[in-house]
Amino acid sequence: MISWLLWLLGGLLGGGIVHLATVLYLPRTATQDAYSRLAPITTVNQTVAMPAPAPKTAIMPFMDPAFATAVCRYDLSSGALKLTAPVSSAYTSVSFYTRYGLAYYAINDRAAGRRVIELELMTAQQRSDLPEEEDVTAADRLIVESPTTTGLIVIRALISEPGLATTVRAVLAQARCVQQPQ
Amino acid sequence: MRLLFGSLISFTLAAAIGLGATWFALTRGAAFGSIALGAWTAWPKTGTLDIDPYARAVIARSGELPVGLGDGVAFVARRDDRGRALDGRCDTVISGITPQARYWTIALYDQDGQLVANTVNRHGFTSQEVTRRSDGSFEIAVAPRARPGNWLPTGGIERYALLMRLYDTPVGVATRTGREAPMPAIAQRGCP
Numbered sequence: 409m410i411s412w413l414l415w416l417l418g419g420l421l422g423g424g425i426v427h428l429a430t431v432l433y434l435p436r437t438a439t440q441d442a443y444s445r446l447a448p449i450t451t452v453n454q455t456v457a458m459p460a461p462a463p464k465t466a467i468m469p470f471m472d473p474a475f476a477t478a479v480c481r482y483d484l485s486s487g488a489l490k491l492t493a494p495v496s497s498a499y500t501s502v503s504f505y506t507r508y509g510l511a512y513y514a515i516n517d518r519a520a521g522r523r524v525i526e527l528e529l530m531t532a533q534q535r536s537d538l539p540e541e542e543d544v545t546a547a548d549r550l551i552v553e554s555p556t557t558t559g560l561i562v563i564r565a566l567i568s569e570p571g572l573a574t575t576v577r578a579v580l581a582q583a584r585c586v587q588q589p590q
Numbered sequence: 591m592r593l594l595f596g597s598l599i600s601f602t603l604a605a606a607i608g609l610g611a612t613w614f615a616l617t618r619g620a621a622f623g624s625i626a627l628g629a630w631t632a633w634p635k636t637g638t639l640d641i642d643p644y645a646r647a648v649i650a651r652s653g654e655l656p657v658g659l660g661d662g663v664a665f666v667a668r669r670d671d672r673g674r675a676l677d678g679r680c681d682t683v684i685s686g687i688t689p690q691a692r693y694w695t696i697a698l699y700d701q702d703g704q705l706v707a708n709t710v711n712r713h714g715f716t717s718q719e720v721t722r723r724s725d726g727s728f729e730i731a732v733a734p735r736a737r738p739g740n741w742l743p744t745g746g747i748e749r750y751a752l753l754m755r756l757y758d759t760p761v762g763v764a765t766r767t768g769r770e771a772p773m774p775a776i777a778q779r780g781c782p
Contacts, residue, residue: 411592411596412596415596415597415599415600416600416603418600418604419602419604420604420607421604422601422603422604422607422608423604423605423606423607423608424607424608425604425608426605426607426609426612427607427608427609427611427612427615430609431615431616431643431644431647432647434612434616434650435646435649435650438650438651440651440653441649441651441653442649442653442654461713462705463704463707463713464705466704466705468654468655468703469653469654469702469704470652470664470703472697472755473697473705473713473714474695474697474714474716475695498693498718499692499757499758501658501661501662501757503655503657503658503660504658508646508650509653509654509656510641510649511637511638511639511641511656511657511658511659511661512639513658513660514657514658514659514660514661515661516660516661516757518692518758519660560655562655566693566695566716566757567716568693568717568718568719569716569718569719570719
């Protein structure tokens with residue numbers, strides 16, 4: 409009798425381990441995560457304007473219909489990246505996601521405080537390889553460190569009224585992400 | 591024999607409990623660190639690297655990109671103030687004021703997070719578009735058929751979710767009470 413109870417207890421403990429392991433491992437196996445969804449319609453290290461989310465056919469779930477979106481799918485393995493995004497009339501933000509869709513940095517037009525949001529994206533290694541004086545002198549240089557070599561930069565601009573859609577999309581089309589020479 | 595039998599039961603139990611709990615957690619959207627204000631719930635930590643493993647798994651499975659915390663906060667409502675599931679065949683009124691934010695948007699999705707087709711191509715409102723009363727409060731009618739004022743069509747679908755996103759807002763991880771962040775009320779009437 410006791411031994412059966414022990415087997416049962418073992419099963420319960422095992423269940424807990426299986427549960428934790430699957431929850432932790434699942435993001436690595438997902439085939440329909442945001443990065444995988446965007447990969448076929450984007451080019452590496454280039455900004456691509458996303459089509460406005462339409463009923464039933466939006467690329468990702470829960471996209472905000474009031475926003476125009478551009479995506480730069482990046483790969484830092486052959487050098488850092490420079491992002492320039494002009495600010496539209498209402499609200500513009502730049503969000504950085506890892507390969508697994510985790511938001512590790514986001515900045516909006518007001519926090520950037522300029523008409524053009526300029527950021528440099530690099531890995532921790534590339535940052536530490538920067539010449540020292542360069543790092544010191546560039547006081548207003550915004551450097552973002554990416555925890556993964558690949559990931560997504562999402563530039564969003566608010567279309568505050570439907571009539572502004574064309575203007576906002578035109579401004580967003582000016583956004584660029586450019587690989588820096590090493 | 592007894593060892594074989596025992597370990598078999600043990601392993602089956604482990605697999606069933608483990609996978610069952612994972613499935614349950616992911617479909618119910620169990621994540622820690624939520625802020626619940628009235629009918630609305632937000633997970634501000636989901637927009638940071640401090641995201642908990644459950645929210646991570648949910649995101650990987652659904653394929654969405656969470657709103658980064660430096661960008662804004664997303665509040666979701668799947669039920670009204672009285673705890674009844676939002677039904678697209680009812681006349682629902684969202685009324686009140688919003689927490690401090692430079693801009694906000696509200697949008698309606700089906701259960702898969704897709705927009706719902708309707709004749710007027712209206713899927714949501716922005717804080718600039720919505721018509722307000724003289725005291726600054728607003729009222730949005732979420733209904734299957736046209737309503738005067740701010741009408742958000744449901745397309746008559748049975749279950750839907752509302753997402754209110756606040757952009758450039760002080761609302762975040764530290765927000766606790768409804769006094770700091772007054773979210774609009776959701777009331778359903780005239781359900782079939």
